[in-house]
Amino acid sequence: MVLLPLQQGSNAERSRHRNRQAVLGQVHNAGAIGRAEIARALSLTTQTVSNIIAELSQDGMLLEKGRLSVGRGQPAIQYALNPEGGYALGIEVRPDAVFGALLDLVGRPVTTERVTLPQTDPEIVLGHIADIYARALKAAPMARGRMLGAGVVMPGPFGLTGIAGMGSDLIGWQEVDAEALFAEAIEMPVVLSNDANAAAMAERINGAAQDMTSYAYLYFGAGLGLGLVHGGQLVRGAYGNAGEIGHIPIPGAHGKLEDAVSRLSVQRHMHAAGKDIRDINALDAFFDRRDPDLMAWLDTASDALGQAVSIVENLFDPQAVILGGAMPDAVLDHFVTHTTLPSLSVSNRPNAPHPRLIRGASGRMTATLGAAALILNRALSLPVSHAH
Amino acid sequence: MVLLPLQQGSNAERSRHRNRQAVLGQVHNAGAIGRAEIARALSLTTQTVSNIIAELSQDGMLLEKGRLSVGRGQPAIQYALNPEGGYALGIEVRPDAVFGALLDLVGRPVTTERVTLPQTDPEIVLGHIADIYARALKAAPMARGRMLGAGVVMPGPFGLTGIAGMGSDLIGWQEVDAEALFAEAIEMPVVLSNDANAAAMAERINGAAQDMTSYAYLYFGAGLGLGLVHGGQLVRGAYGNAGEIGHIPIPGAHGKLEDAVSRLSVQRHMHAAGKDIRDINALDAFFDRRDPDLMAWLDTASDALGQAVSIVENLFDPQAVILGGAMPDAVLDHFVTHTTLPSLSVSNRPNAPHPRLIRGASGRMTATLGAAALILNRALSLPVSHAH
DNA sequence: TTGATAATTCAAATGAATTGAGTTAATCCA
DNA sequence: TGGATTAACTCAATTCATTTGAATTATCAA
Known part of the structure; x- marks a missing residue:
């Protein structure tokens, strides 16, 4: 990029x-x-x-x-x-799987699919994506000829950076023009983005940000990502890697923010207590019975999250910060209600039209649906606001 | 706003x-x-x-x-x-003074002026501004009828926020539509902004950011401000208060970032050592003779600055971070050369086309000139870049 | 000297929005 | 109940700015 x-x-x-x-x-x-x-x-x-x-x-x-x-x-x-007037394909490439979703013009999923990946070489991935697209068209033949484009979500950061190799980068994708490869494989315009950005755009299409044009989205993936929307458009940064909030140090916490707030963090914490968090459902179950180890993690995580929100607020002055991603609804809601937001913030305004922290979409497919939302947002050219 | x-x-x-x-x-x-x-x-x-x-x-x-x-x-x-083809007025309103500058179409100052303010009531300030404008037109009559507009810089944050009353807010301006008042007083289009944003735009017109479209500007005012430019446009946030970086907490430092890095910070530090920093020139003199107390402050400040740069980099992924504002050239240069930038950053890329931290404009009038640059940037609609 | 290349100009055509007059369908009010 | 008022909508003509295509000018290269 x-x-x-x-x-x-x-x-x-x-x-x-x-x-x-x-x-x-x-x-x-x-x-x-x-x-x-x-x-x-x-x-x-x-x-x-x-x-x-x-x-x-x-x-x-x-x-x-x-x-x-x-x-x-x-x-x-x-x-x-007309919901059937256009369709957008959302693709999420993960180190171990590819997710696909076909959305209609109003942003409703028509088909969704998950395919586990043996390897992440470009040829393998592209082959699976072509298959996913083909199956989606078969299941929803009315979408044929009405495709607006495809959004593709891949683990960032893109290109060579100081934090490459730290997380879940895909092997074999560092040196290629991914956007062009995808566009060729499925023969339609492609927009490439990271998970947090995609999730942020989804909120604008039919989520919590429908009436907002400037907001921030904190995304629970493996780590913690940030999607920034300003004036209705994503703030991607010069090289497409804006929003790497997980890597910033947080006072109080020992290391990086995502050491305290992320899926990996809770998995590590619970594992140390001899408990296994296999997936979202497992986490949901632990939360349901108010597992003391989980509640302890949530307390620490909430503190760090409050710090993160305050940094984002002071740097961006968003209408609101939205919290979402691959977490159970209930956990996100817990964060929203239990996180103490610092009063020393530009966003701590009297009579604020929005709460400072609100819950966005949740669940495993958030980023996949968001990928398609990138295309819809472009096709619909949603109204923006101007500061005055 | x-x-x-x-x-x-x-x-x-x-x-x-x-x-x-x-x-x-x-x-x-x-x-x-x-x-x-x-x-x-x-x-x-x-x-x-x-x-x-x-x-x-x-x-x-x-x-x-x-x-x-x-x-x-x-x-x-x-x-x-044609430098004489259009002119922009820059106005900076401070708690104790009003600065004015008239820039020609290529961004060169034609006249500059500083007026001390007895009070900051809107009527007083507006009167002075009308006078400044009148004197500027008298000194540069060719600008008459060719005014493109005026940029006005005022201490932020604007409106009621959680950090209002902390710093140098102007009394009497919280409840008024400042932009409209200015526009009426000098009868031309007005753009209102904070100092950091204005300074950031100035770099784009004829400074260090002429070839950049996405960059961040760390501005030394009384505190520390951040100007964000993305795709050639300012990222102002939903309420115009984006960039309040001085208020975020920094690990290592005791309190807020601007407790360690700002003009007030160095003044406090030197005062405790029995030394008085009256203005930029005094600071320059201390730096010239490598005053040990000042050098000690610079060490601490550099550490905090490095943290700040890294946060900005990871959140925005800019082409570069520019350091400027009301500090002597030499001090800014010292920061640029002596600040250790964390390697854990998206901006720590091999073969980066720009240094991560570069020096921008310096001196007392930086924000004033930047105010006018807000207008020029709009009139010229400079080319932008798109991530691909 | 001649052909190739590229900038520039002129006049006509095109595409899309605007203008202005007229029609339709509802509410308001006597 | 019925005329006045308001607002959405339509039709045809006009306007505006860009594009198109043909012609001209000026330089380089063989």
Whole structure:
């Protein structure tokens, strides 16, 4: 991942494309909305919006949803996204497995699949991904010809960095142009990202961040990741490796943040107590019976998490920090309710419109669904906010 | 500062505006450039660029700079920004003074001024600012009618936050729409920002970040601030208060980062040793003679700074971290050369195109000049890069 | 000297949004 | 109940900015 200089001038064709996406974004955002309202939101004429909506309806992206009368005047015909108007593929590549999910235009999963991986060589992985895609199309034939693209999540960091080789890097992928390889294997546009970024985008499509444009997402993977969204767009950093929050040192804790807050951390802690956390369900069971060892870990982890949230708040000033990832709902909820957030933070504002810490999507497929959300976010060009 | 939903559709007029700015950005970036090259960079036709350049020349924004022959073919007429084609006012409001600077289109200061403030009530401050502007126009009459806008720097954080009242907030400004008041007082578009953000933007206009689109700026003010630029744009956060890095706790140090690294910190430290740091020059003198108390402070500060840089790197993955602000050149250089940067960082990459830590602009007027740079950056719409 | 290459210009065409007039369908109010 | 008002929507003509295609100019290279 490198930086390519790129700046495009505007012409009629690109304007149309942009306006189409903006209209789709308004429709997604509102759920159902009339043309005149879209026109006002985008500073376009109703005539223009009419033309675009006719085109989008023709293309099967929009559905009429009756008329809505609001006070005087002719009631506006409401339009909504046609869920079957477009599909996005989400792929998550892990050291031991590949997950796949096909999402419709409104972000609902149509098919999901998990395949265990014998090896992570590019050829093996790409072969499995092509198969997953083929099976998804078979199970959901209406998606054929309506694919918007694929989001691919791989363990970061990408490229050669000072923290490479520390975690779960995939062997054989350091030196290749992964995005291009994926695009070739499944013949559609591909966006590559890490798990935290993907999960963050998923919240924007149909999760806890639907009304937010600047927020942070703390993601429980093997370690702890951070996804940053600013002005509706991911903050990926110059080389695509922004958000490596797990590696920063935390006062109080002995070492890195993710030594205290991560799946590996709880596994280590519980293992030392002679208990085995095989997967999310096992963790859920221990939490269900309020296992004292787990509760002790949660206490320590909460403290470190509070520190992390405060750092993120002071550096980004987000609308909220969302906590999610490969953890049981109940554990995430426990963190949200039991984490003491430092009062010395720019986010500790009176009358804040959002709680400072909220729960996002959870479960094993979070990042996979998020991968597809990367594509939907682009296709829908969701409305943004501007600080003023 | 609040979030306003805003998304604009595109039409012919807005396309033209956008293209004009993009052309200006290309010219700024290249120094001197021909039409065909601009057209290629922006994916426009040469004809379009020709039209725009004719218009911009007509408006006095561009100057012809002869022809440049590169191999075969007709040599391209080179165009450069006309420094007198536009001006930006920079205003910095401090608890005890107001600084003003008038910059030309290429970012060079034309006039600068410092006025001490008896009080910080809005009326007093606004009156002084109107006077500063009037005097600037008198000293540089060619700027009359060519003002692009004004950038205003005020001590953050803005609005009510958990760290308000801690530092140097201005009394009487918490409840007002500062941007609107300024805009009314000097009758031009105003952009409001904190010192670190402004200083960061200045580096992009004609400083150390001219070839960068994603970088972080650590700013020495009274405390320590962070300016984040991503994809050529400031990351301001949801409420405009991103970058409050001074308030985060640092392992090793006793309290907050800016207890160890800031102007107040060195003043306190030297005061305890019976030495008085009145201003930058005094500090420079102490450094010149390698005062042992100062060197001791520098050692501690360097350690904390290294921690801060590493946090910023792991969270943002910038092309580089720039160190600047109200410190003597020599002290900043000392930090840059003597700070040990943790190897456990995404930015510790082999063959990195930039050093991880570099020195930016220094001196008392850094933020003031940066305030004006906020306007220039917008007017020039500098080329951005995209991660790929 | 001549052919290749590339920048530039001119005039016409194109694409998309806007404008302005007119229609439809609801609410408001007497 | 019925006219006035409000607002969404449509149609046709216009406007704006970019693109297209043909022609011109200026340099390099063989």
